[in-house]
Amino acid sequence: MTMVTLGNLSQAAALLAGFAAMILLLIGLMRNDLRFIEAGRRALFAVALFASMAAVALSRLFFTDAFQVEYVASYSDRALPLFYKATSFWAGQEGSLLFWGWVLSLYIALVAWNTRGELRRKNTPYIYLVLAGVVSFFFLLLTTVSSPFALLPYTPADGQGLNPMLQNPGMIFHPPTLFLGYIGFTIPFAYAIAAMISGRLDQDWLRKTRRWNVVSWIFLTIGIILGGQWAYVELGWGGFWAWDPVENASFIPWLISTAFIHTAIIQERRNVMKVWNMALIVLTFVACIFGTYLVRSGVLQSVHDFGATGLGGYFLFFMVIVSLASTLLIAESYSELRTKHSLESLLSRESTFLFNNVILLAIAFSTLFGTVFPLISEMVTGKKLTVGEPFFNQVNTPLFLILLAITGFCPLISWRKASADNLKKNFLLPFLLSLAGGAALAIAGVREFYPLAAFTLCLFVAATIIQEFVGGARARQRLTGESAITALLRVVWKLRRRYGGYVVHMGLVLMVIGITGSTAFKLEKEATLRMGEAMTIGDYRLEYTGFKTYKKRNRTVYAATIAVAKNGVPLGEMETERRYYINARQPTTEVSLRTTLKEDLYLTMPMIGRDKVITLKAAVNPLLFWGWLGGGLMVLGGVMAIIPSRRRRQAA
Template sequence: MAELGTMAVIVALILAVYGISITFAGFKFQNDRWILSGKRATLAIPIALGLATLVLVLAFLNNDFSIKYVAQHSSLSMPRIYTWVAFYAGNEGSLLFVAFSLSFVSAIAISRSKISTGNHFAATNLVLLLIIGFFVLVLSVLANPFSQLPSTPVDGKGINPLLTHPGMFIHPPLIMTGLIIIAIPFSNAMGALISGQIDDQWVDSGRFWGLIAWSMLGIGLLLGAWWAYTILGWGGYWAWDPVENAAFMPWLGMTAFIHSIMVQKRRGMFRLWNIVLINISFSLGAFGIFINRGGPVPSVHSFGASTLGWVFLIFLGITVLGSFGIFFYRLAYLKSKTSLESYMSRESSFLVNNLLLLSVAFITLWGVVFPLISELWTGTTLTVGEPFFNKLNGPLLLVLIVLMGVGPLLPWRRSTRKSVINALAIPLLITLVFFVTLLLYKIHKPVALISFTASFFVLASISQEWVRGSISLSKSGGHHNYLISFIKLLSGNRPRYGGYIVHIGIVLLAFGIIGSQFYNLEKDVILSPGQTATIGNYQIKFSGTTTVPFNDRTERTALMEVSKNGTLVTRINAWQALYPSFSMLSTRAAIHSTPKEDIYIMFSELQPDGKSAVFRLLINPLVWWMWVAGPFVILGTLLALWPISRKNIQIETS
């Protein structure tokens, strides 16, 4: 079985080398037959890598411990349901997943292309094949997941306990796939530059794949926050960890790109800027893979050592130097068709949005690389903690929230001061009422008050756009069924209103972050069975523990009762499990979640008497809304991606 997997990877490498060679020759000598042959190579690579993926999955299912990777990440006691998670638990498997996913998505992108010949297509395919070829080469030479052990062990080590979580079935694949999908718009842009056919034909494809990459990274980050919240035991969900930041930075870059590309599509502007943005985003994605798979900095998300850092550092260097070298070579041809006509326009708001997003990305980048620079320069490793990121990025993210409310109200091209005031008047008035309501409910912390108000302003702004649009469409249709008008409004301009739904998701996420950061309560207590602790208006009773042995672990569960003002609310269990093979104590928080607040109980440790235990108790307001944000982001993205087969409905709303 191992030989079949290795052979499949080698076949994929041969196809990649052939595809690169024949596509380059077809590009150089203007030979469409060779270019078409290169396309066929791109379409064949995922078949070979798919076979390799299948072989590795079957090796896990069959407990084939003769394969080193299977022995390292599986065991006889591991539930078969975690086979998929174990598949990408280490470097070799995750790189196979990345290579297969990239080749599969590339094949789809190439198949969807309206052209299959010509220099632009050839150059785009060539860039994709070079990226695919890099990962397959690493798999073949440095990280073969099918390497065999000299002798077959009776049992394997097993899967890392931190990975035995429902979120791990989706979180890593979304992050990895989101990072590699950035290669599609990047290759399209590079293809335009290399071929010299620098027009706007890559814009639609760039937006389509950019949205998919952006949404996958966003949902992946949210699932990662949920994983951290439930399993790491500190009661939080985001700590500006290097691996978190490795996905967050390209997400910021792609957020800027998918907004900016709309301006190029609508007005023919920002052509040069959009190339810069996709270059930055892909470079940040390459940096993210370097952080994830190279392991240059310690992280709570690191589950094993890596010796591949230098390989991904070279890949990152080639990516940055190559992409920006080509960019500067073609710089003279990247002039936009039009220019900004007014600072009070939607185009200007998009530009400010881009600059703010990149500022957050580069502040975050500095926080990630500073410990590396410090160690290289002084020999001392320094850490950059949450206060650095919160202090510098917090104000910028707040301004971005405000801009989410202002931008949609600004017209394209130009506006007058009077028209802007008229557009802002009603949302500002509604927001003022909300502000006063917050004061009445004793929300007095200045930063929280401002942040809540700014976030609500976005909702007021979006609501005005929807109401005005529905009324206008209803009047033009000669009826008064506003629900039908609203549905037609959404379907008539899906990218715009899908974006609004995504913005609502971002606002809900902001509400959850603000509430839990500024108004949480925390308490560490020691309780004996039958004792009760109080936090806020809640009483937490410890009823005792149960212990259950398993083949690979011993689980101890703390039975808890949660009451509010003397009335029983719920019974929940917090547990911890000791994994001897990993010398690790894994935990799961007991969480009772409502739209208002979460009751969070972490079973920290059992006392020496074997009866009393240490618990961390928290009340985290509004966290529930963070998880609700995910469906809004998914729904809005799907609506924005839904093809429009008819002319957009144009609604005058100002």
């Protein structure tokens, strides 16, 4: 059997298994017969098995250069390194759709395995039913509209190759991690819907999906950061985030899920905000589907999208159905979800969490509104506008600053009721420190409002977090007599969920420092240089000292050597390239980067003229290293927050 046949049959079998699971589960529910529900659960494993076979078949087709397959011919060629042949799997629309369906089927199998002893619970069959419905939708599209196994009428001698810009290590992990995040939110969504249908509206669904939520959030965070890193080192325009529609589509679910993770804590502790949390998880799931709709519909122009693939309508229909059904369910369950809220005080952590949600959702709304505004404008005025980076910076920067401030306030305000003593004890020192720091920065020359406000708030939030760590360690030290370091490590480990949250917040602080530094104080310069000539940027002197040409596997490389000196001190040489890939229509620029804790020196060569005259584009991006470090801390904090306790691990 050829791999194409295997792939086609596997996809079809996965679809049939998905449908079978739905039918069996429905019969089981109608007859109240556990045997059918168990059969439905087993069918979910079959979906995962067949989806995995389809994935293996597609990978094999890439590795064997099977160019009679249209998808393989479009995204690979003979010269492509094996490494990138593996990543070509998700380089295009059809393959990424199969990747989505495959990962979702594996997630579902994991849920089916973990809930094997919970069949008698009222909500379990509904969880399976929702999951089977979603995975069947993806395999329906794969088998009927957009198959990666479609054949060309002829077999080309070679493929068209992978887009050179995708031939970067960042692209191995960026799309899959983003997908893992998007797909992961299907699980809490299914639990939420099942809770509403079955009427089991206690906190069970929330407790069971906490790890799914946080893990999906972690993957989404990694995906977004890697995307920024890839744009920075590969696209050569010197930035990392352009507020492109597809970038925004990944950011919106991240914001909503962040809001959800915060209010889920309140529901867990106080059994309130049930309606709100249901609405947030539905919104997160719909936002994830919206992301894939945007990439595959071609309604908005983006450097990342797949153009008009013919799938837009299906995803739009799916989104509408999910939104309507979920709204109806929330409305029907409203009286049961509604709880008598009461707070001991106007100022408490619960109330600040609510305000934090409002800010997060306001940023999500402004990002969504800006993204779709060209469509709205076209509908109203008949004119399709472009809404780009300056708009988003203008609208979202003040909102981000409010969010940053609230990030500092929230964790330090007591649960239930904040007293004047509590406020004074927790805030006085960070407040005075940040004011003094802000004043020092202003005297040092940072006088633009937004950068100054951002740095001052960063100082405030960082001081509040450090104070929490020091306070926790001291309290333990007093109790146990351990050394300061041991006490700190033990208290952080013991209360890792709480301190994980603080680490995430510290990551956010560093990220804001990196973003603010590298955007507000960025230096950029471009010059045309002959061999031996030099340009200056900031404290740097860049001298063009050499040029070489060589062939390497699937590309011809033109490389310029630049001798770098800072304040007259030689720092060594940097090499920036222009690459001409086989089968690529346009050359690509290869970034040369020198990173220090203080700043990045970023060089590209956008043009090569006659006699080896080059156009050198240089940028100095201050503090950006801290932004990437902050991203890493956010991920670390998320991981800390989901490490189970020893008792749970033993129970598992």
